[in-house]
Amino acid sequence: MKAFAALFTALDQTTRTSVKTAALAEYFSTAPEDDRVWTIALLSGRRPRRAITTTKLREWAAEHAGIPLWLFEACYPVVGDLSETIALVLPEPKTRIEKSLSGWIATLRGLDNAEDDVRKAAILEAWDGLPPIERFVFNKLITGGWRMGVSQKLMTRALAKATGIEEAELTHRLMGDWSPDKVSWDSLIEAPDPTADLSRPYPFYLAYQVDGEPHELGDVSDWLAERKWDGIRGQLILRGGERHLWSRGEELMTDRFPEFAQLVDFLPPGTVMDGEVLAYDREAEAPLSFNRLQPRIGRKTVPKKLLAEAPCILMAYDLLEWQGADLRQTPLVDRRAILQDALGALPPELPIRLSPRVEAETWDDLAKARAISREIGAEGLMLKRLSAPYLAGRKKGDWWKWKVDPLTIDAVMIYAQAGSGRRATLYTDFTFAVWDDNDLVPFTKAYSGLTDAEFREITAWVRKNTTDRFGPVRAVTPHHVFEIAFEGIQASPRHKSGVALRFPRMARWRKDKPLNEANTLEDLNAMLAQYG
Amino acid sequence: MVLEFKEAGIYCPAADAYIDPWRPVPRALITHGHSDHARPGHGTYLATEAAAPVIRHRLGDIRIETTRYGVEHRMGDATISFHPAGHVPGSAQIRVEVGGEVWVASGDYKTIDDGLSEPFEPVRCHTFITESTFGLPIYDWPAQDLLARDLNAWWAGCVAEGKRAVLGVYALGKAQRIMRLLDPSIGPILTHGAVEATNKVLRGQGLILPDTIHVTDGVDAKSHPNAIVLAPPSALGSAWMKRFGTVSTGFASGWMRLRGVRRRRAADRGFVVSDHADWKGLNWAIAQTGAERVFVTHGYTAQFSKWLSEQGYEAGIVETEFGGESLDDVEEAEVTAP
Numbered sequence: 001m002k003a004f005a006a007l008f009t010a011l012d013q014t015t016r017t018s019v020k021t022a023a024l025a026e027y028f029s030t031a032p033e034d035d036r037v038w039t040i041a042l043l044s045g046r047r048p049r050r051a052i053t054t055t056k057l058r059e060w061a062a063e064h065a066g067i068p069l070w071l072f073e074a075c076y077p078v079v080g081d082l083s084e085t086i087a088l089v090l091p092e093p094k095t096r097i098e099k100s101l102s103g104w105i106a107t108l109r110g111l112d113n114a115e116d117d118v119r120k121a122a123i124l125e126a127w128d129g130l131p132p133i134e135r136f137v138f139n140k141l142i143t144g145g146w147r148m149g150v151s152q153k154l155m156t157r158a159l160a161k162a163t164g165i166e167e168a169e170l171t172h173r174l175m176g177d178w179s180p181d182k183v184s185w186d187s188l189i190e191a192p193d194p195t196a197d198l199s200r201p202y203p204f205y206l207a208y209q210v211d212g213e214p215h216e217l218g219d220v221s222d223w224l225a226e227r228k229w230d231g232i233r234g235q236l237i238l239r240g241g242e243r244h245l246w247s248r249g250e251e252l253m254t255d256r257f258p259e260f261a262q263l264v265d266f267l268p269p270g271t272v273m274d275g276e277v278l279a280y281d282r283e284a285e286a287p288l289s290f291n292r293l294q295p296r297i298g299r300k301t302v303p304k305k306l307l308a309e310a311p312c313i314l315m316a317y318d319l320l321e322w323q324g325a326d327l328r329q330t331p332l333v334d335r336r337a338i339l340q341d342a343l344g345a346l347p348p349e350l351p352i353r354l355s356p357r358v359e360a361e362t363w364d365d366l367a368k369a370r371a372i373s374r375e376i377g378a379e380g381l382m383l384k385r386l387s388a389p390y391l392a393g394r395k396k397g398d399w400w401k402w403k404v405d406p407l408t409i410d411a412v413m414i415y416a417q418a419g420s421g422r423r424a425t426l427y428t429d430f431t432f433a434v435w436d437d438n439d440l441v442p443f444t445k446a447y448s449g450l451t452d453a454e455f456r457e458i459t460a461w462v463r464k465n466t467t468d469r470f471g472p473v474r475a476v477t478p479h480h481v482f483e484i485a486f487e488g489i490q491a492s493p494r495h496k497s498g499v500a501l502r503f504p505r506m507a508r509w510r511k512d513k514p515l516n517e518a519n520t521l522e523d524l525n526a527m528l529a530q531y532g
Numbered sequence: 533m534v535l536e537f538k539e540a541g542i543y544c545p546a547a548d549a550y551i552d553p554w555r556p557v558p559r560a561l562i563t564h565g566h567s568d569h570a571r572p573g574h575g576t577y578l579a580t581e582a583a584a585p586v587i588r589h590r591l592g593d594i595r596i597e598t599t600r601y602g603v604e605h606r607m608g609d610a611t612i613s614f615h616p617a618g619h620v621p622g623s624a625q626i627r628v629e630v631g632g633e634v635w636v637a638s639g640d641y642k643t644i645d646d647g648l649s650e651p652f653e654p655v656r657c658h659t660f661i662t663e664s665t666f667g668l669p670i671y672d673w674p675a676q677d678l679l680a681r682d683l684n685a686w687w688a689g690c691v692a693e694g695k696r697a698v699l700g701v702y703a704l705g706k707a708q709r710i711m712r713l714l715d716p717s718i719g720p721i722l723t724h725g726a727v728e729a730t731n732k733v734l735r736g737q738g739l740i741l742p743d744t745i746h747v748t749d750g751v752d753a754k755s756h757p758n759a760i761v762l763a764p765p766s767a768l769g770s771a772w773m774k775r776f777g778t779v780s781t782g783f784a785s786g787w788m789r790l791r792g793v794r795r796r797r798a799a800d801r802g803f804v805v806s807d808h809a810d811w812k813g814l815n816w817a818i819a820q821t822g823a824e825r826v827f828v829t830h831g832y833t834a835q836f837s838k839w840l841s842e843q844g845y846e847a848g849i850v851e852t853e854f855g856g857e858s859l860d861d862v863e864e865a866e867v868t869a870p
Binding site for chain 2: 012014067068070074080085088
């Protein structure tokens, strides 16, 4: 684990991407092959099953450090990370155990079915035999939740550097439902068998927000415009008589959307489509709000009642594989033509639609179409270059999202809470309120949108202006007004204000606005009536 | 009570004097020259001989008397003496005895010998007033030789890669302590004006510091390619740094013990070093005093006083306006010297 801990330290000690890539590439060229596979797994969010509860870890660590449990618990929010807290409070190691990363993982696996006292002895032995950084890494292996400041993209770039295999190809190889237990370095990276995993998705192509004026993109006829639907992105894979539905976060959602099962009978094997999963009103032929889709996302299986209340469709907009052939290098205009033919022949009862083209002669036409997005339940427009291939990951140039401007409201900050992890010592999570006569009614929380400098400034202010404490939450003097931006608004009986916002964030700190000029509950209700 | 906690600061009624007051008072006893302890506007000041030059330098024209460590001063019914706190050169704990009852206000202190400040001396007392800047068991400082090894390895690594090492440090205390740990065979030490001003004051009072070069026009990456640069944290990332070309940045603070803080600073390296006591140091110091009662000032006051109560002390919390090496300082990169 020395090599892995050294890698961790190297990554942790720099903010420069080039240095991180070099450190990873070096590791992928020199570390034992089993360790490399595990490292890829950990960095792509595939963690070993948690063998020991964090409650036990806390108790054992406090006991071993000779401090009461409450004091350990008092340290945790300061550090913001359980593994690190444990590593920091424990006494200096007594011995030095040399074991590889995969060796330690095997040790932890061996504890899966062991008695508590056996587990405890093994964990204490490890803690006593590892220097602080390895101890931290070891704790991370137990608790999961890796964040090493390395995106999957960066890791893939380093792998490409170490192996000479192309980045896009590696991205594809690393996708899907593989487990570090069952694959080797060879079968995963060097010489994968393409038929081994029928569920393996293609890397999603992600769009950037238009940063200038859309007409700067050139001739409007070079572009396909579609609605930007407000659902969840999904890749539907039909292969070998089975179906698989992947989310953009590489999570299998197949069982959550049983309605797609019937598509296997209507489309040929070897079909892979990219689209948006939407709750959909079949009679009106219109999408339902994201709110209706929400309960379907959270659960592993769907009761009949929910299935009837929130029927879903795939709003398909791209075809990545057809009759078993990878179409990604084919221009969009041709991919879409095949997709249109394939879907046009299907009976309308099936839960799939082709995302319609928004017709336009000029950029102005598109601007007008965009302006009505909210009314038809869309977030804006997507612009896709007709001649472009389907790329992997977020790439500038061929796909753009042209979202409607967010809704905004000026609100008063009334509660503050410290963040976690990197932000554990800053107040970053705030509750905001609007006026209802002379009362401030809380209506949303937000934790993003400010710069680090602004968070430091507001943190210093919160410390000095706390009026009350409820656990980790501090009530503060109502004073600061923030412009809250959000994408949508819904009625919500669960909230005191009666509304729930979608994607709320702090757009601006309105230092120029006095307290009494913040918006009112009436303003909020007017927005609800218009856009809810 | 020998000492009372008042609006203006820690007050001794028998001597009619305040210790490190934060509002203007007629008579102030000052533990050391950091800005949250030595404030302007008092009638008279009393501080150690070694602390006075920095206080004068910072506060200008003030009425200041000086004393040596251990010398007893009679003020009214109180006997006052200053004892080394090990925090920065000249820093003191202030011992106050009234009618045989002894209180010690420790100001800021650390228990390890930094090779620069007069080492901390435990003073027996009935009541001890302690800081708790790092009063949680997660704070455990590495030994000074390990710190020196890490610093010099980083600096030598920078030289090998053709970069300048730029280290963010507080201008009073930390900067000079680190200078003395640096290996002069690697290269020259360059200093920002804020650090050099403090160096000048300390050299003037007889402290031996390594040679430094004040960064002025013409002092840059070309003229001193192997240099390490010591600058206040606020200078890190500023336009002032452009002259050093490619740099590796480091930050030296007790808060660097925490990965979250280290990462947020966005410095390339964090070195764990503080002029405040760590958890073990605080507990050791308190035990050494033999005090029955402990008042906890700035830091993790609630947690630390609860811990002390469980250890059998009569412990209480005192709200003060001391900042110490506060996390805000690390975040805001405040500096004390001009």
